[in-house]
Amino acid sequence: MNQSYLTEYSLLFLFVVLSVIVPIGMLAAAKFGTSFGVTPSRSTKIKKAAYEGGHPAFSEKPSLFSFGYFYYALLFVAFDVETILIFPWAVSHGYITSVWGVLPFIGVLVFLTVLTVSFVYVWLKGALEWIK
Numbered sequence: 522m523n524q525s526y527l528t529e530y531s532l533l534f535l536f537v538v539l540s541v542i543v544p545i546g547m548l549a550a551a552k553f554g555t556s557f558g559v560t561p562s563r564s565t566k567i568k569k570a571a572y573e574g575g576h577p578a579f580s581e582k583p584s585l586f587s588f589g590y591f592y593y594a595l596l597f598v599a600f601d602v603e604t605i606l607i608f609p610w611a612v613s614h615g616y617i618t619s620v621w622g623v624l625p626f627i628g629v630l631v632f633l634t635v636l637t638v639s640f641v642y643v644w645l646k647g648a649l650e651w652i653k
Contacts, residue, residue, distance in 0.1 A: 592648050596640070603636055 553559075610629055643649060 589648075589651055592643070596643070596649075599636060599639075603633075606632065 607629065610625065614625075
């Protein structure tokens with residue numbers, strides 16, 4: 522029994538060891554290469570220039586970015602998390618109900634209530650309007 526236990530977990534141990542050694546080795550190789558001049562470490566005007574599709578910048582000051590995009594990104598994340606949490610619950614609802622009773626259903630209702638109230642608040646606040 523002891524041999525099968527070691528066989529089953531040896532690959533997991535190997536994966537953990539490699540996932541620690543590989544990034545540390547890459548960082549050490551980069552540092553080693555920079556200290557011996559293998560990799561360039563001088564900064565030039567071209568290296569510090571902003572890359573914009575190969576074209577020079579139109580102006581010195583960057584243009585303002587609409588904050589509305591961030592609202593939509595946050596809403597997308599919220600509803601994406603909702604989908605990720607609700608779908609497995611709905612698929613295994615029969616098993617969950619037989620084991621835990623009504624408690625998971627109440628938990629999901631609380632989650633949906635908080636999400637709905639926050640969405641209505643953002644909507645009534647006018648944060649979803651593109652043109653203000």
